[in-house]
Amino acid sequence: MTENKQIIQLCVLISGMTFTISAFVGTVDLQSSIHISHNLGTISLSITYGCSFLLSLFVLPVFLFNLGAKWTLILGEIGFMIFTLANFYSGLATMVPGSILGSMGESFFWAAGVYYVNHLFHEYQDSKPEDQKPQDNVKNVWFGRFYGVVGSCTIWGNLLAYAVLYGAQNFEAKSIHNNTTMAExxxxxxxxxxxxxxxxxxxxxYVPKSKTSVYILLGVYSALQLFAIILHVVYLPALNKKQDEDFRVLSVGATKETLLSLARYLRSxxxxxxxxxxxxxxxxxxxxxxxxxxxxxxxxxxxxxxxxxxxxxxxxxxxxxxxxxxxxxxxxxxxxxxxxxxxxxxxxxxxxxxxxxxxxxxxxxxxxxxxxxxxxxxxxxxxxxxxxxxxxxxxxxxxxxxxxxxxxxxxxxxxxxxxxxxxxxxxxxxxxxxxxxxxxxxxxxxxxxxxxxxxxxx
The missing domain is CATH 1.20.1250.20 (MFS general substrate transporter like domains)
Incomplete structure (x- = not known):
């Protein structure tokens, strides 16, 4: 059981991340179609990715150092969930703050997840006898499975959107939109x-048959993201940063040096x-x-x-x-x-x-x-x-x-x-x-x- 502890933790990590990002990807793919007024959907996405760019540079290292990978990951999942909830009432007053907070997901979620997988692999490696330690290609397998499973979220999130939006139209009352055929x-x-x-x-x-189907879909997405947060809070252990050498490079002082190195590298x-x-x-x-x-x-x-x-x-x-x-x-x-x-x-x-x-x-x-x-x-x-x-x-x-x-x-x-x-x-x-x-x-x-x-x- 001890040998498989890291494998179980990896499964818990990947499962929760898949639920979260499936819901987020499904919401993102619909932004330009369901929020067409004043390009609100694409504006919200530009805010999300623009803010995540800044957070990744200046905030992410500080949060990883002080909160650890687990809580940084969960904070990113909360950001994704806030973005989904903001879509229940689309308007500048909700979508702009929701997009800003949602940028925590894009900034914190992936970095913390990759860091956690790397940490679990090294724990798994250290638990093995010297003659049975996994080689680098085994680490590649770990990351390959991680990216493969989480990457499949594009399929699951969009299939769920199709099932709800397409299926709901059979149960909704007719309107002027229903009377407009594709031939017209x-x-x-x-x-x-x-x-x-x-x-x-x-x-x-561009307009769904009614707002009800959109609300149902957003409700399902929110439930998936809430389940992922609870799963990680309860079953995902926090990493002991005092024993983790990698956290040494994540200090505030190192952030400045990283930015300088990044600037020099960009000029190469x-x-x-x-x-x-x-x-x-x-x-x-x-x-x-x-x-x-x-x-x-x-x-x-x-x-x-x-x-x-x-x-x-x-x-x-x-x-x-x-x-x-x-x-x-x-x-x-x-x-x-x-x-x-x-x-x-x-x-x-x-x-x-x-x-x-x-x-x-x-x-x-x-x-x-x-x-x-x-x-x-x-x-x-x-x-x-x-x-x-x-x-x-x-x-x-x-x-x-x-x-x-x-x-x-x-x-x-x-x-x-x-x-x-x-x-x-x-x-x-x-x-x-x-x-x-x-x-x-x-x-x-x-x-x-x-x-x-x-x-x-x-």
Whole structure:
């Protein structure tokens, strides 16, 4: 039982995190469709990610040091729950404070969760005899399972949204929205032609059949998040930070040094060249959460289909994660990135050419599948050090903030052009970095041979 203690704690941690993030992802995917007035949904998301950017820089290390990983994680879960509750009454007075407090989730939740998994692995490692200690590849398995299970939240949260919103329409009274059939919709305003919801020519696809179905869904999401908080409070033990050497680097003084190191690292040539790659991932994520769900899904099939379409995207995201991992081991990271570029460009050209009709609108599922694969493989861009990972995360959060600010303010076709332009910069930057890496490696391999030949001639 003692040997399996860390495994049980890992299961408790992952289960609670999956419930929490499933509810959050389901809520996020619907923001641009159910809060369309004055772009309230995308404004709230830009506030959430913008504030989380600042909290990650200045507040997260202090909280981890003083509260520990467990309570920092729980505080993040409370932030997610507050964001969900704010959606019960959508307005600036509720959504803005809810988004600010919800940023604690994005800032604290993931960092504390990853830290806790790392701590549990080292405890598990220390509990084993010297001849049975797990190797580094076992640690990768731990983190692979962690990200795999928690990453599946895209599927569960969106399937739940589909079940509630689509199922509830069979039990609701008819209204003017129910009497509007999809055949009456002007599909020319959907897809890449989508500009603003004020130009949808009477399309009611964005409006759920009644507020009741939305309240039911938000109630279920809130219950899941509350259950996760109770589960972690009761069954997840707090880490003993006095015995944990890693907490030494999380002092307030270290925060200042980390920021200075981060600033110096951002000025390096390699980071400047890879910055478009990091920015692209965040910009793509904000697009899939907002413009895609609103312009392609809600506009063509109704808001009740958002959950199912994004669940399909999530399934292919999990499949893409497995395939890209295997491919990078056998073919190399450069080949995987080339495949990613091809997938993304194909996806964007299909979206630009796609003209939805009453018969072709279900092709949106195929576009979502490609989008899910593209988003997943963007995760496998190269990361060299923890500091590099920190800069990549900062660029991604910054890009998501910019993306949500632009959502609803520029036409969808322009957003796609911006993604294509960003992808071109990614290719140029990565090609230069890869060429430099290979030149350096070739030089390092040739130096011993030159020295050996020199000694031989002597």
């Amino acid at each position: 919709y002007d599909y020319h305003t959907c897809g890449s032609n989508f500009c603003t919801v004020t130009k949808t020519n009477g399309n009611y696809a 040539t390699k980071q400047i060249l890879l910055a478009p790659m990091s920015f692209y991932y965040g910009f793509l994520m904000s697009y899939s959460f907002s413009d895609f769900t609103r312009g392609f899904v809600s506009c063509t099939m109704g808001v009740q289909q958002v959950g199912l379409v994004m669940a399909v995207s999530g399934c292919f995201s999990v499949l893409g994660a497995f395939m890209s991992t295997k491919a990078s081991q056998k073919l190399g990271l450069s080949i995987v990135i080339c495949i990613t570029v091809i997938f993304d460009l194909t996806n964007y050209f299909i979206q630009m050419l796609f003209q939805p009709t009453s018969n072709s609108r279900y092709w949106v599922y195929g576009i979502a599948a490609i989008l899910g694969t593209s988003v997943t493989m963007a995760l496998y861009f190269p990361v060299d050090t923890e500091l590099a990972f920190g800069t990549i995360t900062l660029w991604q959060v910054f890009a998501m903030t910019i993306g949500f600010i632009l959502s609803g303010r520029i036409c969808l076709s322009i957003r796609i052009y911006l993604l294509i332009g960003n992808l071109v910069l990614v290719c140029i930057g990565y090609a230069i970095v890869e060429q430099r890496r290979r030149s350096t490696k070739l030089k390092e391999e040739s130096e011993p041979l030159i020295e050996a030949n020199g000694l031989g001639n002597g």
